[in-house]
Amino acid sequence: MSANFTLGDLKQRLQERQHKLTPQRQHILQIFLDRSGEHLSAEDVHAILRNSHSEIGLATVYRSLELLNELGILQKMEFGDGCSRYEVKQMDPETHQHHHLICLKCGKVIEFSDDLLEDLEQDISEKCSFKIVDHQVKFFGYCKECQ
Amino acid sequence: MSANFTLGDLKQRLQERQHKLTPQRQHILQIFLDRSGEHLSAEDVHAILRNSHSEIGLATVYRSLELLNELGILQKMEFGDGCSRYEVKQMDPETHQHHHLICLKCGKVIEFSDDLLEDLEQDISEKCSFKIVDHQVKFFGYCKECQ
DNA sequence: TTTTCTGCAAACGATTTGCATACAC
DNA sequence: GTGTATGCAAATCGTTTGCAGAAAA
Numbered sequence: 001m002s003a004n005f006t007l008g009d010l011k012q013r014l015q016e017r018q019h020k021l022t023p024q025r026q027h028i029l030q031i032f033l034d035r036s037g038e039h040l041s042a043e044d045v046h047a048i049l050r051n052s053h054s055e056i057g058l059a060t061v062y063r064s065l066e067l068l069n070e071l072g073i074l075q076k077m078e079f080g081d082g083c084s085r086y087e088v089k090q091m092d093p094e095t096h097q098h099h100h101l102i103c104l105k106c107g108k109v110i111e112f113s114d115d116l117l118e119d120l121e122q123d124i125s126e127k128c129s130f131k132i133v134d135h136q137v138k139f140f141g142y143c144k145e146c147q
Numbered sequence: 148m149s150a151n152f153t154l155g156d157l158k159q160r161l162q163e164r165q166h167k168l169t170p171q172r173q174h175i176l177q178i179f180l181d182r183s184g185e186h187l188s189a190e191d192v193h194a195i196l197r198n199s200h201s202e203i204g205l206a207t208v209y210r211s212l213e214l215l216n217e218l219g220i221l222q223k224m225e226f227g228d229g230c231s232r233y234e235v236k237q238m239d240p241e242t243h244q245h246h247h248l249i250c251l252k253c254g255k256v257i258e259f260s261d262d263l264l265e266d267l268e269q270d271i272s273e274k275c276s277f278k279i280v281d282h283q284v285k286f287f288g289y290c291k292e293c294q
Numbered sequence: 295t296t297t298t299c300t301g302c303a304a305a306c307g308a309t310t311t312g313c314a315t316a317c318a319c
Numbered sequence: 320g321t322g323t324a325t326g327c328a329a330a331t332c333g334t335t336t337g338c339a340g341a342a343a344a
Contacts, residue, residue, distance in 0.1 A: 057301040132288035141279035204326045
């Protein structure tokens with residue numbers, strides 16, 4: 001249960017949209033598969049690539065991240081630090097969203113999973129005639145070490 | 148109850164930090180007081196100023212918005228449209244936060260108030276030893292007109 | 295082959311900054 | 320007066336785009 005994405009999934013989703021399976025795209029996805037739980041920016045990914053082996057243009061990194069996001073493999077998110085960050089999405093829709101606790105002092109991002117929002121979504125749908133397809137919850141405060 | 152900020156509050160908070168009460172800062176705050184409920188960007192504010200009377204440099208608008216945010220008078224927020232937006236904060240801490248429903252099609256931002264998050268915050272504090280001082284909740288979906 | 299990619303460099307848009315002048319205190 | 324604010328223009332930063340050559344299908 002709770003299986004992860006593989007390079008095979010990437011290949012399949014690319015083919016469905018007549019996109020090509022390039023080594024650059026594979027390398028970039030692999031970085032996320034090797035580091036699930038981290039929130040990497042385009043610059044982060046670019047630096048990791050540079051350090052490990054392949055030199056890939058920054059523009060290609062940006063284009064690939066955007067594509068992986070559209071394919072539903074990565075999830076784009078903003079933590080207010082001035083750049084977009086990405087993480088691998090959970091394949092299993094049963095495994096519910098996690099929220100982010102962002103420390104105002106050290107900037108650390110802690111994850112917290114929960115399903116309490118289900119009720120709230122239901123409530124909103126009814127009261128506002130708004131069809132919710134996604135949500136984003138961030139809590140700001142101070143982590144254990146910074147309090 | 149649920150009183151709003153006034154220019155007097157601005158004056159007081161500025162003095163506490165040895166900042167000066169300038170006409171620019173007053174005009175900018177006034178714009179928000181006249182339009183509570185709107186989520187204005189720096190460019191929006193600049194345009195409104197230009198249309199109404201005073202020509203204020205864009206850099207000053209940015210500096211003032213940042214200052215008003217630090218003074219706790221405005222609340223800075225991101226809706227993913229590429230720029231920071233601001234709205235007047237509620238003075239009364241009893242009046243609880245409102246959440247934002249963001250339509251993925253037309254971009255409209257609807258407000259929704261609720262207190263359900265209280266329980267969740269309590270839960271997180273205990274489980275993660277994380278002291279929460281603020282939260283941000285956004286729901287993405289389709290509004291009545293766009294469904 | 296045909297179409298989609300990549301890499302580079304230039305373009306971009308939002309935001310910030312340096313600096314000389316102007317103003318609030 | 321003294322120190323903070325302003326306005327302008329230039330600088331910055333993350334991100335996007337145009338285009339010619341490279342590579343997947």
